[in-house]
Amino acid sequence: MLRVHRPGLMTTVQDAGRVGAYHLGMPPSGAMDRFSFSVANLLVGNTDAHAALECTYLGPEIEFTEPAHIAVTGADMPLKINGEPVDGWTCHAVSPGEVVSFDFLKAGARAYLAVSGGIDVPPVLGSRSTYTLTGTGGLDGRALREGDELKTGAAATSAAAGASVPEELRTVHPSQVELRVVVGLASYRLVPESLAAFFTTDWRVTPDANRVGYRYRGGAIEFVDRTPPAGAGSDPANVVDIGYPVGSIQVPGGSEPIALLHDAVTAGGYATIATIISADLGRAGQSRTNDVTRFVEVTLEEALTARHELAARLTRVHEALGAG
Amino acid sequence: MTAAARPELAPGPDGSLYTFGGDEWIVAQLSESMSLRANLRAQAVTRRLAELALPGVVEICPSNAAYMVRIDPDVVHPRAMLERLKELAEEVGEAEDFVLQTRIVDVPVLFRDEWTHETVMRFRDRHQTPDRTDLEFAAELNGYPDTDSFIAAMVGAPFIVSMIGFVPAVPWGYQLVPADRQIEVPKYVRPRTFTPERAFGWGGGFSAIYPVDGAGGYQLFGICPGPIVDPAQRLADFREQFTFPRPGDIFRYRAIERAEYDAIRATVEDGTFRYRQREVEFVPHDWFADPDGTVRRLEGVLDA
Amino acid sequence: MAEHIVHAPFPGVFYRRPDPESPPFVNESDTVASGSVVGLIEVMKMFQEIRSEADGTVTEFLVENEAAVDAGQPLMRLT
Numbered sequence: 001m002l003r004v005h006r007p008g009l010m011t012t013v014q015d016a017g018r019v020g021a022y023h024l025g026m027p028p029s030g031a032m033d034r035f036s037f038s039v040a041n042l043l044v045g046n047t048d049a050h051a052a053l054e055c056t057y058l059g060p061e062i063e064f065t066e067p068a069h070i071a072v073t074g075a076d077m078p079l080k081i082n083g084e085p086v087d088g089w090t091c092h093a094v095s096p097g098e099v100v101s102f103d104f105l106k107a108g109a110r111a112y113l114a115v116s117g118g119i120d121v122p123p124v125l126g127s128r129s130t131y132t133l134t135g136t137g138g139l140d141g142r143a144l145r146e147g148d149e150l151k152t153g154a155a156a157t158s159a160a161a162g163a164s165v166p167e168e169l170r171t172v173h174p175s176q177v178e179l180r181v182v183v184g185l186a187s188y189r190l191v192p193e194s195l196a197a198f199f200t201t202d203w204r205v206t207p208d209a210n211r212v213g214y215r216y217r218g219g220a221i222e223f224v225d226r227t228p229p230a231g232a233g234s235d236p237a238n239v240v241d242i243g244y245p246v247g248s249i250q251v252p253g254g255s256e257p258i259a260l261l262h263d264a265v266t267a268g269g270y271a272t273i274a275t276i277i278s279a280d281l282g283r284a285g286q287s288r289t290n291d292v293t294r295f296v297e298v299t300l301e302e303a304l305t306a307r308h309e310l311a312a313r314l315t316r317v318h319e320a321l322g323a324g
Numbered sequence: 325m326t327a328a329a330r331p332e333l334a335p336g337p338d339g340s341l342y343t344f345g346g347d348e349w350i351v352a353q354l355s356e357s358m359s360l361r362a363n364l365r366a367q368a369v370t371r372r373l374a375e376l377a378l379p380g381v382v383e384i385c386p387s388n389a390a391y392m393v394r395i396d397p398d399v400v401h402p403r404a405m406l407e408r409l410k411e412l413a414e415e416v417g418e419a420e421d422f423v424l425q426t427r428i429v430d431v432p433v434l435f436r437d438e439w440t441h442e443t444v445m446r447f448r449d450r451h452q453t454p455d456r457t458d459l460e461f462a463a464e465l466n467g468y469p470d471t472d473s474f475i476a477a478m479v480g481a482p483f484i485v486s487m488i489g490f491v492p493a494v495p496w497g498y499q500l501v502p503a504d505r506q507i508e509v510p511k512y513v514r515p516r517t518f519t520p521e522r523a524f525g526w527g528g529g530f531s532a533i534y535p536v537d538g539a540g541g542y543q544l545f546g547i548c549p550g551p552i553v554d555p556a557q558r559l560a561d562f563r564e565q566f567t568f569p570r571p572g573d574i575f576r577y578r579a580i581e582r583a584e585y586d587a588i589r590a591t592v593e594d595g596t597f598r599y600r601q602r603e604v605e606f607v608p609h610d611w612f613a614d615p616d617g618t619v620r621r622l623e624g625v626l627d628a
Numbered sequence: 629m630a631e632h633i634v635h636a637p638f639p640g641v642f643y644r645r646p647d648p649e650s651p652p653f654v655n656e657s658d659t660v661a662s663g664s665v666v667g668l669i670e671v672m673k674m675f676q677e678i679r680s681e682a683d684g685t686v687t688e689f690l691v692e693n694e695a696a697v698d699a700g701q702p703l704m705r706l707t
């Protein structure tokens with residue numbers, strides 16, 4: 001069992017996400033940085049089917065009551081066991097009574113703490129991921145609190161303390177990030193100069209950025225004049241309400257783009273102009289408030305290549321850990 | 325008129341536009357403007373797509389005048405899927421022969437209730453008309469002499485649930501009345517930071533119900549006693565799925581008084597609440613020929 | 629006298645007041661007790677109280693009110 005001494009700022013149970021209910025308004029949730037999540041699970045002998053803890057900005061302090069293997073990946077949030085610094089991206093054995101804690105975040109936004117056997121909470125719609133808005137999944141559908149107790153599932157025997165991900169396969173988190181996007185959706189609502197400027201502007205992540213979406217400041221977007229189509233309403237930033245892909249970028253009011261992430265609102269009436277490619281969603285989720293972001297246009301083919309490269313990197317981690 | 329940014333990414337003459345949402349999503353806009361026809365085409369294509377159970381299709385999401393598909397690009401190439409969706413649209417055409425197998429649901433609403441009224445008054449500074457209520461504003465904007473006749477129009481014909489989302493369960497309702505009787509209202513000038521759960525509102529051409537307390541920008545007219553989400557899945561209508569509305573549902577909003585509201589709330593509290601609902605066939609061809617007669621027949625099934 | 633620095637535990641926007649109309653939680657030369665609230669940080673649509681981890685007297689603020697702060701950034705100096 002895991003006993004939560006301090007919950008951190010926003011620590012939630014997450015897995016690979018919930019699919020099949022987007023048409024009912026249910027976003028996938030799940031780990032914001034899928035690569036780091038998968039690697040943390042691999043290090044402790046788990047699979048993607050196991051849930052881990054996503055620790056945002058400030059890590060928790062957790063006591064283990066049973067022996068377990070743990071690993072922390074993702075954000076650079078230095079890990080300590082019983083107050084002693086230990087390496088990230090590495091499998092560690094913890095003994096009953098030992099306490100896991102973190103130093104201040106150094107880079108990135110979200111650390112993944114995986115525990116052998118996975119965090120055992122009841123799956124909802126096929127996933128253990130926490131979606132706080134409707135209190136779905138995770139531990140009672142909410143972030144961890146002081147005094148919470150978490151069970152773990154049956155651990156595989158393949159975890160090996162000391163196993164570590166080679167430096168070159170770990171993720172680094174610069175404070176200036178580039179996110180690749182495919183242009184489309186309602187991009188036709190923008191004037192050409194605005195779409196061009198979108199890609200040359202330094203966008204700064206606002207403090208309200210969370211799992212639902214990231215809002216950015218730094219420029220203005222101008223829409224093409226038009227007679228509002230039936231049902232759209234008179235605001236030039238509006239279209240007839242439509243589905244929003246995860247990763248899609250909308251521009252309410254023409255000034256503050258919002259990129260929707262894993263707890264996305266699933267539909268609405270704002271014109272969306274582009275979508276972050278799947279390979280870069282993790283990088284978006286590791287950017288943090290006040291960071292500078294540039295959006296870079298890519299083709300669909302480049303997006304697919306990036307997706308395959310990320311999958312290949314995970315395969316290399318597998319091989320390096322001898323788990324492949 | 326200023327030109328759009330990318331002519332190749334602009335809608336065709338019929339307003340249709342297929343684009344990629346990154347590498348995992350395809351958004352198919354069938355029309356730039358809302359109409360029942362556009363929504364029925366979206367329902368027809370997405371139902372057909374679900375029947376086909378194509379490999380690599382992960383999510384199928386009909387929306388008002390569009391639909392969206394999430395795919396696994398490791399299983400199916402997005403371009404191949406996009407071509408398949410265009411073929412499906414051709415097959416479905418104008419959905420002339422489409423028959424919507426659905427259910428009609430009685431959804432009681434208490435208009436001018438104390439809870440949404442309190443919210444409406446609290447956020448007057450974010451509204452177009454700080455000196456009038458949302459109901460008064462919307463009634464006048466749509467040419468109704470008073471709020472009673474405006475409410476009568478809203479409950480005068482049922483709505484098709486043309487899209488579900490924003491947050492879980494929000495039923496976007498497009499009223500089954502001809503275009504010249506469609507109600508349309510703007511959203512708040514600045515969104516509210518609070519809306520009570522189960523509030524009934526309207527924004528653009530669509531009605532909606534707020535499932536849980538939260539921010540919102542729709543004009544607020546009333547509150548529903550029945551929930552549309554039940555995360556604990558305590559109530560019979562929520563045993564299989566904790567959200568109630570389904571795409572293509574027909575919701576008949578019915579104005580109730582406070583006594584009935586309280587009585588229904590008591591059944592929600594004691595766990596016996598159920599929506600009154602009947603299976604129906606909605607035949608678009610009939611509706612286009614005789615909208616009023618067709619909705620009266622549908623309501624007859626519900627009230628029989 | 630031992631010096632103590634109050635750090636921002638996470639990134640966000642630092643506020644010296646609970647709301648714009650209220651006086652600051654603490655001013656320079658105020659004495660604070662360990663565990664008392666010395667500011668707020670706004671992040672992810674939440675306002676989190678920042679508490680001193682030591683007794684002392686505020687000698688200097690190291691960031692302005694409403695400044696963007698990063699995790700681990702020094703906020704104020706106590707002696």
